Amino acid sequence: MNTFRYALRVAASNVRARTAQSALTALIVGLAVALSVAIVVLADAAQRGIIRAADAFGVLVIGPKGSAQQLVLNTILLQDSPIGLLDSAVYDDLVARQPNLRIAPIAMGDNINGYPIIGTNHTFFELRRSINEPPAFQTAQGRLFEANFEAVLGAEAAQALGLQIGDQFLTSHGISSGLASDVHTDHPYTVVGILGRANAPHDRGVFVTLESVWEAHELGAQSAFVARPRADNQTAVRGRLTAALVLPFGVALNDVYRIAQQVNTSPEAQAAFPGAQLGALFSQLNQGQAILNVVAGLALIMASLTILLSLYSTTLARQQAIAIMRSLGARRTTVFTITLLEAFWLTALGVLIGFALGHGVAAAVSAALAAQSAIPLQTRIVWAQELPLLIIPLVLGIAAGILPSALAYRLNVVEKLYNT
Amino acid sequence: MSDIPCLRLSNLMHTYTANGLAPRTVLNVPTWQVAHGEHLLLRGISGSGKTTLLNLLSGLLTPTQGSVEVLGQALSKLTEADRDRFRAQHVGYVFQTHNLLPFSALENVAMPLAFLGVPPRHYRPRAAESLAQVGLAEWQHHKPHQLSAGQRLRVAVARALIAKPALLLADEPTAALDPETGAQVMDLIQRVCHAHKATLIVASHDPALSERFAQVAELRGGTLQMASAEKVGLL
Numbered sequence: 001m002n003t004f005r006y007a008l009r010v011a012a013s014n015v016r017a018r019t020a021q022s023a024l025t026a027l028i029v030g031l032a033v034a035l036s037v038a039i040v041v042l043a044d045a046a047q048r049g050i051i052r053a054a055d056a057f058g059v060l061v062i063g064p065k066g067s068a069q070q071l072v073l074n075t076i077l078l079q080d081s082p083i084g085l086l087d088s089a090v091y092d093d094l095v096a097r098q099p100n101l102r103i104a105p106i107a108m109g110d111n112i113n114g115y116p117i118i119g120t121n122h123t124f125f126e127l128r129r130s131i132n133e134p135p136a137f138q139t140a141q142g143r144l145f146e147a148n149f150e151a152v153l154g155a156e157a158a159q160a161l162g163l164q165i166g167d168q169f170l171t172s173h174g175i176s177s178g179l180a181s182d183v184h185t186d187h188p189y190t191v192v193g194i195l196g197r198a199n200a201p202h203d204r205g206v207f208v209t210l211e212s213v214w215e216a217h218e219l220g221a222q223s224a225f226v227a228r229p230r231a232d233n234q235t236a237v238r239g240r241l242t243a244a245l246v247l248p249f250g251v252a253l254n255d256v257y258r259i260a261q262q263v264n265t266s267p268e269a270q271a272a273f274p275g276a277q278l279g280a281l282f283s284q285l286n287q288g289q290a291i292l293n294v295v296a297g298l299a300l301i302m303a304s305l306t307i308l309l310s311l312y313s314t315t316l317a318r319q320q321a322i323a324i325m326r327s328l329g330a331r332r333t334t335v336f337t338i339t340l341l342e343a344f345w346l347t348a349l350g351v352l353i354g355f356a357l358g359h360g361v362a363a364a365v366s367a368a369l370a371a372q373s374a375i376p377l378q379t380r381i382v383w384a385q386e387l388p389l390l391i392i393p394l395v396l397g398i399a400a401g402i403l404p405s406a407l408a409y410r411l412n413v414v415e416k417l418y419n420t
Numbered sequence: 421m422s423d424i425p426c427l428r429l430s431n432l433m434h435t436y437t438a439n440g441l442a443p444r445t446v447l448n449v450p451t452w453q454v455a456h457g458e459h460l461l462l463r464g465i466s467g468s469g470k471t472t473l474l475n476l477l478s479g480l481l482t483p484t485q486g487s488v489e490v491l492g493q494a495l496s497k498l499t500e501a502d503r504d505r506f507r508a509q510h511v512g513y514v515f516q517t518h519n520l521l522p523f524s525a526l527e528n529v530a531m532p533l534a535f536l537g538v539p540p541r542h543y544r545p546r547a548a549e550s551l552a553q554v555g556l557a558e559w560q561h562h563k564p565h566q567l568s569a570g571q572r573l574r575v576a577v578a579r580a581l582i583a584k585p586a587l588l589l590a591d592e593p594t595a596a597l598d599p600e601t602g603a604q605v606m607d608l609i610q611r612v613c614h615a616h617k618a619t620l621i622v623a624s625h626d627p628a629l630s631e632r633f634a635q636v637a638e639l640r641g642g643t644l645q646m647a648s649a650e651k652v653g654l655l
Contacts, residue, residue, distance in 0.1 A: 006534040306505020326520040329535040331501045
C-alpha cells in the first residue's frame with residue numbers, strides 16, 4: 001500500500017516535472033471532455049428550458065393545416081414563422097360548442113425591432129403553469145390593454161425596447177425587423193402595461209388586441225369585425241388568427257381529445273398537442289445529440305492517443321530514470337504502476353479541466369441562447385449522464401498508458417542505466 | 421558476525437553477446453570472497469569489467485555462469501522481485517554518474533526506503549538524518565541541478581547508505597571531482613562505512629585512491645587478482 005502511495009506521488013511528480021507537455025496533453029483531453037460535457041449539459045438545459053417555457057401554454061394548440069411542430073414552435077416558443085392563417089370561424093365554432101372552454105386566440109405577423117406583436121385577448125393572461133399557480137403573465141406596471149392600439153409589453157421586450165408606460169411606438173410588418181417601408185405608420189401603439197418576467201419566450205412579446213393587428217393590416221373593415229364582449233371576458237372574434245391556445249381548465253381530458261379529433265377532421269385546421277410535438281422535437285434533438293456524441297467520442301479516442309504518444313515518448317526519454325529507480329529497488333510492477341498512474345494523473349487533470357470548461361461553455365452558450373430566444377436555459381450538473389463522460393476518458397487514458405507502462409516494465413536496467 | 425562472508429563468488433563467468441558478434445567473456449572468477457566490514461579497491465583499466473562485476477554483485481546483472489552470494493544469499497536463486505527487494509535492503513550502490521532523479525535531495529535519498537514500502541513518516545526523518553551525515557542537512561530541498569558535483573555525489577552516498585546496507589558498492593566515485601573534493605568524498609564514504617560496519621567495494625582507476633585501501637583487487641583480462649596495495653605497486 002505504501003509503495004502504491006509512493007508510486008502515486010512519483011507519478012504526480014513526473015507529471016509536474018514536464019509542465020508544458022503535461023498541460024498540453026491534459027488540455028487536449030480537457031477539450032474532448034468539455035465537448036461531451038457541454039453537449040449533455042446544453043441538451044439538458046434546452047430540454048428543461050423548453051418544457052419550462054411551454055408548460056404554461058395549455059394542452060392544445062389549434063392552427064391552420066401544416067406542420068404541427070412549426071405551429072407549436074411558433075405559438076409557444078415564438079420560434080420560426082406562423083404556418084399560415086386560420087379562419088376565426090373555427091375559433092368561434094369551438095367557443096360556441098364548448099362554452100366552458102377557455103381559448104386564447106393568437107394573431108401574429110408584426111414586430112417592433114424583432115419583438116413580435118401578439119394579438120390576443122385577456123384569456124391569454126389566464127395561462128398558468130398549473131392550476132395552483134398564479135397566472136404566468138401578470139402586469140408588473142400599468143394594466144392590460146382595454147382598447148385597440150393599447151399595448152402590454154413582455155418584461156424582456158420592455159427592457160430591450162426601453163419603452164415605458166405612456167410611450168408610443170410603431171410596428172413593422174413581418175416577424176423580424178425589416179424595411180422601413182413595412183412600418184405601419186398610421187397605427188401607433190401606446191404602452192399601457194408591462195408584464196413581470198415569466199422566464200418564457202413570451203417575455204419578448206408585445207401584446208395587443210386582435211383587432212389592432214387586423215386593423216393595422218386593414219382587415220378590420222374587410223372582415224366586418226364585430227367584437228361582442230362576453231361576461232367571462234372571452235371575446236368572440238372574426239378575422240384571421242395564426243393559432244388558438246386551449247387552456248386546460250374547465251374541460252376534461254377526454255373532451256380535449258374529442259376536440260382535437262374534431263378539429264383535425266376539418267379541412268383547414270389542425271389541433272396539436274404541445275407535449276407530443278415537443279417530445280418529437282426532443283427526439284430530433286436527441287438524434288442530433290447522438291451524432292455529436294459520436295464526434296465527442298472520436299475526440300476522446302484522439303485524446304487518449306495523445307496520452308499514449310505523450311507517455312510513450314516520455315517513457316522512451318526517461319528510460320534511464322526508470323532504470324535508476326529499478327536499481328534502487330523498485331520492482332518491475334512498481335515502475336509499471338508509476339507509468340500507468342502518470343496516465344491516470346494526466347487524464348484526471350484533463351477530465352477536471354474538461355468538466356469545468358464544458359460547464360463554462362454550456363453556461364455561456366445557454367446565456368447567449370436564452371438572451372436570443374427568451375427560453376430559460378439554466379445549466380446544471382447532470383450526474384447521470386456526466387459521470388460516464390468523466391469515467392470513460394479515465395479508463396481510456398489509463399488504457400493508453402498500458403503500452404508505455406509495458407515499455408517501462410520490460411526495460412533492460414543495466415543497458416539503460418549506462419545509456420547516457 | 422557469522423562465518424559467512426559478505427560476498428562470495430563461485431565459478432563466476434559473464435559473457436556479453438552483441439548482435440552479429442562472437443560472445444565475449446568479460447569476467448571469469450573461479451572463486452573470490454570478501455569478509456564483512458572490509459574496504460576494498462577494485463582496480464582495472466577502462467573496459468576491464470569493473471562495472472560489470474559491481475552490477476553482478478548488486479544483482480542488477482545475472483551471471484552467465486556461476487553464482488554470486490551476498491550475505492550468504494545466492495542472488496540467482498531469488499526471483500527478480502526478491503532480488504530488487506534484497507538490493508534495496510542490503511546493497512547500496514553509488515553510481516559513477518550519481519544517477520540522481522530530478523526530485524529534491526531528500527526525495528532522492530528516501531527512494532530506496534520508499535520502494536521497500538516504508539511509510540513517509542518513517543523514511544523522511546531517516547533521509548534527513550542520512551543527508552545530515554554527509555553534511556547536506558541544509559540542502560534537503562535542493563534539486564540535483566542546484567547542487568555541485570561534490571554535493572550530488574554526497575546525495576548519492578546518502579541514498580546508498582539510507583537502508584544501512586551491509587554492502588556498499590561505489591563505481592568511480594571520484595571520476596568527476598577535483599582531487600581535493602574527491603578526497604573529501606572518499607573520506608566521507610569510508611567514515612560512514614566504518615560507522616555502519618558496511619563492506620565497501622570501490623571500483624576506480626584513480627591511482628590516488630590506492631593508498632586508502634589495504635585490500636586491492638585488480639581486474640585484468642577478466643580475471644581477478646588479489647593483492648595488497650604494496651604488491652601491485654600502488655604505494
